Amino acid sequence: MSQRFVSHAQAASQFLTDEARTDWHDETLWFVRQKRDKAAHALPEWEALRELASGIKDHALSELSTYLTQFEQNALANGIQVHWAATAAEHNQIVLHIIRQQTGPAPPRVVKSKSMLTEECHLNEFLTKQGVEVVDTDLGERIVQLRQEPPSHIVLPAIHLKKADVSATFQQHLGTEAGNEDPQYLTEAARHHLREKFVSASIAITGVNFAIAETGGFVVCTNEGNADLGVHLADVHIACLGIEKVIPRQEHLGVFLRLLARSATGQPITTYSSHFVRPRAGQVIHVILVDNGRSTQLGRPEFRNSLKCIRCGACFNTCPVYRRSGGHSYHNAVAGPIGSILAPNLDMRRNADLPFASTLCGSCTNVCPVKINIHEQLWHWRQTLTAEGLAPPAKTVAMKGMAWVLGHPTVYRLSGRIGRWVMQHVPVLVNNRLNPWYKGRDMPSPPAQSFGEWYDKNRSRV
Template sequence: MTARVPQFHVDSEKFLADQERVGWHDGALWHLRYKRDLATQVVPDWEKLRDQAAAIKAHVLDHIPTLLSQFITNAEAAGWVVHLAPEADDLKRIVLDLLQKNGVTKAVKSKSMLTEECGLNHHLEANGVEVVDTDLGERIVQLRHEPPSHIVVPAIHLKRGEIGELFHEHLGTAKGEDDPIRLTRAARADLRKRFIGAQAGLTGVNFAVADSGAIVICTNEGNADLGTALQPLHIACMGVEKLIPTAADAGVFLRLLARSATGQPITTYSTHIRGPDPTRPGHQAHLVIVDAGRRRLFADDEHRRALSCIRCGACLNTCPVYRRASGHAYGTTVPGPIGAVLAPAMIGTAKAKELPFASTLCGSCTNVCPVKIDLHDQLLSWRRRLAREGHVPFSKRFAMKIGAQALSYPWLFSLGGKIARTFWGLARKGIPGPHAGWTKHRDLPPAPKQSFRGWWKSDGQNQGNPTNKDQDHG
């Protein structure tokens, strides 16, 4: 994950300031959610499929050492050179060493959230290797020198005009050209040259199949295939949680992944690769298996299952907060609900303290998750952890403490209510103090003449039915 401290409140407000863009961003992501809904409606076993996926992942998380050993044995038999990277720095060192040993100055890379999280590109660039991200969205944000704002559609926060400007500057497209087809064609022409000219291809891994030593990589653009079939050196980087027992299990995930992500029945290219290509003498295939903080999530009984995530992005698309705050507000490589669940373990509770609160706990994320991570409950449990560790602001904790004390005494609660109702009228357009946020955007309801308990004592307990003619709906 990025080193900087996420500032969700500040950064989400920046994005919110452009109200028109917020509506546009919300609509673009809701469209993905809509396509996901359509795609899942025609799968007769959708909920069973999710159950199966969750059960496979739960099995995997309980058997990583066995599966890892089996995977490495089979991978090495297939010709992979396997490397272990306990930390992000190890990954960076291993990859740079391999590239330097092979005299690589130009590399192409298909999407890998792991390498993004470890800052691999920056390290390679700083050491004289040109790395070109080949996923179109990633290429766009790379040219803008900014991180992806979404794990599946990295440039979803940008409008076509902004991309047109960028391509005019970097790819020589006509000034003012903003047609997505023509812009995509320009990127295609440029990137195909880079595929051809690269001396190495870096990829991520979607699934690592233990019983055969194969990795599975999924793309729609074909960039992982073009970025492995042409270059003499392939380096695949995977988090240890990507293990699955068999290729048959991959079938379950392939049926879930693209439907959840974009509403396609399967990714356009779902490629299994096992070691170096025997038709190309001298072809090398390396596999780097990474921890880089995953052990902290693994050791956490309450949140371990978040390692099941297959990075489909469905929880981002459905999250009403993400849709209106945008990915950059989270300040982490993986944003949205899953990002907010991963971050406290990956970068520490102190740095990530705002993120579990960047949610209304509406639960839609939990319902769309193809591997059934109980995301909103995980956010809630992080909140408890943050409070225990003293990372919830004092004002909030103090208010809750006072509240709980006051609410332990019905007479005090009742008195407080009476006082509040007395001064209510003054506050209708603005409450002072910590709750000013309420009246910044909302009117208060009119103060009722009496509380329910007052009414019950005087009338309610004795009479038949209360009337509701006094209600104010205006």
């Protein structure tokens, strides 16, 4: 995948070089945002639902260890095998161990339905290196998998691709007709291809949307039914579960199911909400509870409530920056605004640019179905990252200099006069290629006098 590190700003300017495609990307995602608005505004109790969901999640996080233990006990009692993974590496090892145990020397055949946690853990790369073929069965995921790309959106993994791109990919990998971009034809081809994989699979991996402490069961939401098809045909079901996904009671589920699909795509509910409680005869279910930095985030007061996230993607669709820079510009499994507050927790140095990939417009916070204060956390991450010394040195100098000027009224007034004089008399000093403002915008025309100077001349000072 990415060999050389490219910052969000660099990737965004690259993305923007094809303006027509940027517009298409922006409009496609804005369309999803509008569908969300219609669905959300049709429910008079929408804001109350958000408040309730936020409260349930706050409570669950405040008693996380209790609910996780309760979930484990009830899952074990239901005959589910439970594993705990502190890190992504541990998670991957556990998955590999289960696969090896199950299949012995025969080549394992694994199908996987969409799971952002396995993306976060880079499970596919790990298993491939171990000689295990994993087939992603969500259509969008399969498309990006064939192209050896990461998903660009947590709900719509191939949203950055056009029909023509999918046609070319399928032609190369599935042998479809060159130039045939008919969606019906292409999905039919994917369907045949995936059916074969489903029928021959011995192991199915899924993510988990909600784990219910009270019952020890869990729920997986899909629109394509691929999680069910995989799980029902395979002997072994491995469910990968981030520890923040636990909710206390079954009755809470309705709150989240009503919010999730409406926020994600504007549907009242996902086509499939699959409940898994106990293994059927002859089947084995493994649940892997994964921490991978979540406990650390739980311990950061300003950032803990990012763990309320239910992965609906509404903050992506509403984000004016995401829509115009694409998911890959965030160089993290989870992109968009929520990714920008989750990623620094995993690796501050590598993701120090992401909290700055925002205008702090606050739209994300207000579409969020569980009321995560995303834009405020972006602001707090900025403070934390600079305190850790992760700001570019030039920026640190500039900001400290600016703070000094603005903290001294006389210096401020003098600098203003000099600045305006230069802009009037030597405009080339500001109107040049080194000034990023000037590249796409004219500078404001400097007035002869500031308001302060006008006031001194025209009004008496107190």
